[in-house]
Amino acid sequence: MNISANNLPTHELVYRRIRELILSGELAPGQSVTIHGLVSELGVGVTPVREAIRRLMAEGALEFRGNRRICLPILSSDLLDEVSFARKSIEPHLAYLATKRLQNKDIDQLYQIDEALNGAIASGDVRGYLQHNGQFHETLYAHSDARILMAISKSLWLRVGPSLRVVCGRFGTANLPDKHSEALAAMREGDAQGVADSIEADIEQGHEAIRRSLSIGNTRDVD
Amino acid sequence: MNISANNLPTHELVYRRIRELILSGELAPGQSVTIHGLVSELGVGVTPVREAIRRLMAEGALEFRGNRRICLPILSSDLLDEVSFARKSIEPHLAYLATKRLQNKDIDQLYQIDEALNGAIASGDVRGYLQHNGQFHETLYAHSDARILMAISKSLWLRVGPSLRVVCGRFGTANLPDKHSEALAAMREGDAQGVADSIEADIEQGHEAIRRSLSIGNTRDVD
DNA sequence: CAGTAAAATATTTGATCATATTATTGAAAA
DNA sequence: TTTTCAATAATATGATCAAATATTTTACTG
Numbered sequence: 337m338n339i340s341a342n343n344l345p346t347h348e349l350v351y352r353r354i355r356e357l358i359l360s361g362e363l364a365p366g367q368s369v370t371i372h373g374l375v376s377e378l379g380v381g382v383t384p385v386r387e388a389i390r391r392l393m394a395e396g397a398l399e400f401r402g403n404r405r406i407c408l409p410i411l412s413s414d415l416l417d418e419v420s421f422a423r424k425s426i427e428p429h430l431a432y433l434a435t436k437r438l439q440n441k442d443i444d445q446l447y448q449i450d451e452a453l454n455g456a457i458a459s460g461d462v463r464g465y466l467q468h469n470g471q472f473h474e475t476l477y478a479h480s481d482a483r484i485l486m487a488i489s490k491s492l493w494l495r496v497g498p499s500l501r502v503v504c505g506r507f508g509t510a511n512l513p514d515k516h517s518e519a520l521a522a523m524r525e526g527d528a529q530g531v532a533d534s535i536e537a538d539i540e541q542g543h544e545a546i547r548r549s550l551s552i553g554n555t556r557d558v559d
Numbered sequence: 560m561n562i563s564a565n566n567l568p569t570h571e572l573v574y575r576r577i578r579e580l581i582l583s584g585e586l587a588p589g590q591s592v593t594i595h596g597l598v599s600e601l602g603v604g605v606t607p608v609r610e611a612i613r614r615l616m617a618e619g620a621l622e623f624r625g626n627r628r629i630c631l632p633i634l635s636s637d638l639l640d641e642v643s644f645a646r647k648s649i650e651p652h653l654a655y656l657a658t659k660r661l662q663n664k665d666i667d668q669l670y671q672i673d674e675a676l677n678g679a680i681a682s683g684d685v686r687g688y689l690q691h692n693g694q695f696h697e698t699l700y701a702h703s704d705a706r707i708l709m710a711i712s713k714s715l716w717l718r719v720g721p722s723l724r725v726v727c728g729r730f731g732t733a734n735l736p737d738k739h740s741e742a743l744a745a746m747r748e749g750d751a752q753g754v755a756d757s758i759e760a761d762i763e764q765g766h767e768a769i770r771r772s773l774s775i776g777n778t779r780d781v782d
Numbered sequence: 783c784a785g786t787a788a789a790a791t792a793t794t795t796g797a798t799c800a801t802a803t804t805a806t807t808g809a810a811a812a
Numbered sequence: 813t814t815t816t817c818a819a820t821a822a823t824a825t826g827a828t829c830a831a832a833t834a835t836t837t838t839a840c841t842g
Contacts, residue, residue: 387613394617418707425648484641604825
């Protein structure tokens with residue numbers, strides 16, 4: 337299988353592909369990947385795959401285990417606390433900055449994403465929920481125009497994404513975080529602090545679900 | 560076989576070398592690096608250099624400019640605000656966590672680093688100042704045992720390091736941030752919040768110096 | 783002739799691949 | 813059980829490609 341769209345370099349395409357596999361839940365926490373496996377699966381050379389993996393490791397999306405195993409990290413309770421702290425430090429601020437720049441059409445767009453998200457929750461579509469949930473946050477934050485904070489935020493999403501997926505697969509789409517309506521209402525009123533607070537509550541809810549899941553059992557049987 | 564055979568892979572060594580070049584100020588903001596330049600300078604192959612660069616780009620230590628130029632990013636005022644916010648969100652917390660785990664010998668060690676730092680300031684040794692300043696923070700944070708927050712912090716240091724170096728080169732070691740004695744006193748008393756506050760003040764001071772430097776003129780090569 | 787714009791050429795630089803090397807794992811044989 | 817050996821996988825190198833930049837040459841205008 338060859339990767340197309342030859343506008344971008346191969347290593348970039350490989351990076352995006354693996355990132356997508358992680359965020360969509362096709363790769364689960366603890367699951368391992370091999371360089372040669374990706375090479376043959378994607379039909380590309382070794383070098384671009386190595387670069388993409390190195391980049392993802394720097395972002396915390398992949399990690400070394402043992403001496404020759406690259407796999408998705410498993411979020412322990414302590415690590416989840418770290419991610420939680422970092423997300424609650426960064427993302428509400430991104431939401432705050434973004435709100436001050438939002439135009440009505442931007443809010444409309446976010447509203448539509450949230451509608452799709454609600455539809456996914458109602459129909460128990462885990463994959464749709466994950467996709468639209470991520471899209472909602474990313475689209476909002478993008479308006480902040482804060483490159484560095486965005487990069488940190490994206491890295492944190494890569495760390496928490498796989499675990500969130502596991503939770504959804506286990507408990508379904510009921511009781512999932514959705515403070516988005518609250519956030520949208522605050523956006524309509526231009527209440528930046530209100531949006532920031534809603535986002536913080538949203539993060540808290542999501543992490544609470546993961547935490548409950550952690551206390552019940554391990555993330556997944558590994559090897 | 561030799562247990563201490565500390566044979567690190569080439570890409571790791573290259574990564575550390577470039578990182579050191581950046582943190583020590585041998586590479587200035589805006590300065591460009593080339594893959595082949597590093598290949599011939601370090602006497603290694605192209606792949607490990609590419610991997611190291613990709614990793615450093617993910618950490619924000621290097622960036623693309625134009626379509627074919629890799630260089631150290633220049634911190635604009637806006638970007639500095641972002642780094643400042645992120646550092647003040649993360650590092651005081653790391654200091655807080657670390658303080659709760661500090662033993663007397665750890666504080667002694669930090670005290671010695673601070674002594675060396677003061678010596679460097681007194682003698683106008685910019686390089687020594689930078690080295691010991693970084694060492695002080697990193698050694699303290701390491702006790703927090705918070706891998707993810709540490710990784711974020713290190714990335715932020717890579718972003719701000721080069722600019723701090725330029726400031727020192729321009730204004731000398733006078734008026735440099737040093738809230739370390741304050742932090743050390745709080746450590747002795749086990750006052751975690753006090754340490755966190757001192758660290759925040761230290762960060763604020765350092766960034767204020769950079770901000771002043773930015774308002775005077777654009778960053779230029781040093782030495 | 784002088785000066786500038788355009789075209790052609792050379793050089794630099796990142797991107798990719800095929801291949802060789804090294805180290806670890808796991809299975810087979812002693 | 814221990815040793816040996818093959819399979820596997822990461823690591824590393826240099827050659828080659830393509831795109832972008834720098835340089836030189838050429839051509840045209842005033």
